[in-house]
Amino acid sequence: MELTKEQFIRDFKDQLHRDFIVKINESTDEERFLALAHLIKKYISTPWLERRHDLIEEDVKTAYYFSIEFLPGRMLETNLLNLGILDLVEDAFKDVDVDFSDVVNAEKDMALGNGGLGRLAAAFMDSLATIGAPGFGNGIRYKYGLFKQKIVDGYQIELPDAWLGTDGNVWETKKPHSAVEVKIYGKVYLYPNGEGNFEPFYEDPTILRAVPYDIAQIGFQNGVVNNLRLWDVEIPESEEDKYRTIEDRRKIEDITNILYPDDSSYEGKSLRLVQEYFMVSAGLQTIIKNYLKTGKDLKDIHELVAVHINDTHPALAVPEFMRILMDDHGVVWEDAWNSTVKVMSYTNHTILAEALEKWDCNLFKEILPRIYQIVNEIDSRYVEEVSGKFPGKIIENTRIIRNEKIHMANLSIIGGHSVNGVAKLHTDLLISDVLNDFYQIYPEKFNNKTNGIIVRRWSQISNPLMSAEIDKLIGKEWRSDIHQLKNLEKFITDEKVLNEFYEVKKENKKKLAAYVKETQGIELNPDAIFDVQVKRLHAYKRQLLNLLHIIKLYWDIKDNLDIDMVPRVFIFGAKAAPGYRFAKSVIKLINEVANLVNNDESLQDKLKVVFLPNYNVTLAELIIPASDVSEQISTAGKEASGTSNMKFMMNGAITLATLDGANIEIKDAVGDDNIVIFGMNTDEVYDHYEKHDYNARKLFEENPTINRVVKTFIDGTIPNSQSEGQEIYDALIRHNDEYFLLEDFESYVNAQKYINDIYQDKIRWSQMALNNIANSGRFSADDTIRLYAEEIWNIKHN
Template structure:
């Protein structure tokens, strides 16, 4: 490929820049899914990845006068050269209608039909000639366009009906940390599930395992040949849909259908935030998916009947149906009941799932931990030192520990990092018209903008550092360029205000002559995969500062570690395992642990005489810590918004009175830890030694290892190291 591009006078890096980022995911989970597909092909596992072929991705973020503005992400406007349409496998998906219970069986009738058109993209493994498939579904209106109505003048309604049908695959929903009970989202979830399960069963029936009985298919071997991994609750409808197919279409008895369904499905939970867990109104199901509502009620009743024998006191909190003013279906509970294996994504959060979210469900089976990690990009320097075998066995990175004190290697690693920083600095000049000091510390905080990810804590550090420089400008300070990037969900007011605050702080800091090059603040517009590929290799410091117990795992934290950035973070998500692998002394760990947060959340203990309160009181920190009080007062008084002094009072009020994520409680520890960062950065040799240790200890964080665990522990298959010969070489 490289040779031919040279012959054509093309540059591969320029070609990569032209290619659009695929609009298939809205955060770490989307990137992670791509890594998993890559690893499954590399490990020789026959697998399909299924999703929706969104016409428009999450959105392109523009920052205008410091405010986020969303623009359509028209990633398909020039087509997609990697995909192939497969109209021969188009399938019908049904919505609405009613359920008829007849002597001949249960029928879902009078439905609205939308067609699912598949588009296939090849997913090649690494140097093994194995190619799997990612199949994406696009919604198409049925070809029953009423030309007669159109000709007599009712053409507007005819076109509108068609557009409504195809809206299902029009736009990717931007929220991944907040559940919105919108009908379109439920349609999207059922659309991908219904089309996918039809496709899976078609393939099973056409195989030798389906018995090819002319009358009935033998499904006894289905769980042995098919494994469906439910990646969070979005595909949870696979459980009732599989039951509907087995019971209504294949005429299987309920208990047998349930046994096969449960042995086929496995569930991965990705969040501990209550607002992110899907709880769909029963009334919406009744209208949109009436048969599935019946099946979910039946699943829940049978589940509660069994639990009643042992856990009568737990029935309410273990039910799939949540009672109240608005009855809701708890999709996470449905996944737990209908899956044979349940796993979290970091050990610390698997424990939280057991104690909080799925309390009482331990009787159904263990909740395990299978860490979600990322594909590793090759490093020429490392290959020169330890060979290329580490590319398929990341544990071999441990060999780098032998070179921690190798002066030449230390210089080479530092040189590569500086080259990456120079390259990214040039990119910022080109794209942002901002000139920064490439020798400054690149302090990078890139992820979705959300209160629990605590970009506000970073803002408070920036303001504190700014005030210190202003107070004592003659003192020597480590030059620091703080880069924050990420998208806010369009309807998330506080997240958008946080972006405006970051840009406003940047406007003040970057234009203050007393500050000069000692501190710069850059908001990285439209953070996405292609931008991550540039900024992560250039980063010196990785900000992973969520409140302990809120980040399910994170994937950016591991990408930074693999690419030679040191981490400042709380003991949250995968930071815990990173600290275990590299040693806590090789990360900058600060702040409350999960048990400290839990203690602070207690409502208080009382007896006749004393009342002990452990509640978080933000004002206590505000009153006690002068630098924190100064920063908050500056935000509140309009120091960073002189044109509108009250602009950020919503942020201040939230921090002072309604902060679920306890920013002030970790402020002192964070500021102190940032001082330790500065001290180490002033010693480049010792800093680089820690970088080498981090890279050497990052071998655990490979999606190949993760998929190997899934394959062996959940799917019951063994990865293969067999390399298929190329087509032009005859097989032995």
């Protein structure tokens, strides 16, 4: 946008004055942040408004991305960068003597997500706007984001993340006039309406008011502003008499209170299903209402509307779309179904059975009586359509209702025209294994879309030092055309350049070390290798394998205090789901091993272990630029894609990885010499499954290193963790090590030794790092989303 520094300073002072009646030098950082955010909203209000109107008026096909998670983190810098005024504002703040980074730090993380899934959804919002595609988000405005993690005595403690504070989210705009009603519970009766359709009659439903809050999604320096719409629940005025006590009201308000309510109880399960339906119904009603403004026939809606089901949580979009078309607008089943399948598409994000949602029919029927009828009908028509054409077993495996459960992935696949995995290997596994039955029926629906990242955020915003270095070498065009990073390859033998990149990394390490010192009181040596694993804590991601290796190093040093090794700092960041006991035990053990190691002077600082609490997007922005080694060590076949792996490589960390998810594509991008691969591949893992021949106890008994390391969990070496140590020992030995840590252990240790060796050759290491940076452009989410736009949604982009 066109703006001078002087004009900006005037606008900003004005905004502060009007919002808070303060002068700039008396204002707090929070006031400054809020005023700046308000000013940004003012700058974009016209394109934001026009965008919506233009799309409706000009009959432009629009994609709607439905996701139960959106994880943008802080938005200030991204918004300024995308508006093209980040440098200008930083500069202006210097002129008025305000520390810009303090203003940035006044923003709370918007953490309406768990990990990669939600972060990807937020990235796609940015990319959609950046490629100028009409793509809007739909989600839930949770009052509490993902819990805030504290570590007390080594244990994870979960505190509510009241990110909205008392004044709400500064980026959002409440749109009460666009509220819609959503019906749940009650009974439903169908009366034939004489036109081949039914008129439903609802008896005693619970009626919810869904109120949208819109958040602008600003494209990168292109004037486009898309919309992310998050839905909040309220009690409709007409229903107020029904809710006389605070307790009654709370039951309704709870619906949008928290992300992923604990679903171990019936109430928790019900709440989750209500959340899913609430978001989907409110979103779809609005989409259809807007479509009708074009004056076109509803049976052609697929020509202007695409709806994306991000993971199975929004799968109710399929029957809800049918319901609205049929019940509210009288479209007959066949036409409604034809449109629904053309409108819907679905992304699968995991092959883990636990994450493929299934709902108990009784619970489903109770909460969503009309939707249940429709799902039933979809299911029986499906069976009718495929029977005789495919073996009974395949039909049984793919139908929606089976064993009194509703299979949401099956609903998404049958009810849509596209199913995609999120990395090549993952899609191959869906096709060959997990969804093979479906593949036989609908091969044309399957496609791959390897994940991507917002390259601007993970370089220009989070790593300004590296970005400046790149500018010096190849000019600034890479900032808007990431593929130009490839030009860095020219410098791969230039020792001066390599040294400079090494120094940049060291500066970033010092910055992280300062944070660790300040928050944890642990001193880190910036010449040590910073070896990092940050991601959701889950057994398949194998943080425990990392810990086994740390224990091995601990014993190696204790055995030989003169051991020749580059000092190593292991850094972890990970939240464990509140009900996930094993994951919490791993956190406890990492922390206790950290205590043991960090306080043992005999190790002479050769080994340090840091667990950074409350890992989130903001912390990632500090950690990733400071990392030397990127731990991507999941059991082959289990990590659908991974996206932190892409962020690390872009920041010049060397990937230490199994052949899993997008690691394989990173290897293809950088070449075998610039990545360190270890462990079993997917075929070998599957071979164990087939032959049932894995024997962890044997490895434990026959391999002295494994034996010693694993026994460390139960022999008292690690203090204060007897029961957790026993639990981990049991998981590995008594329960036969589900994720093959012990089988991959040797190979992992060797890979780590190799890392230790090459790090000593500074030039070689820096070459590898530079190669990674130069080849990271292919993981841009802008490119990924272009493929979604072209191959799945058929929407236009620039």
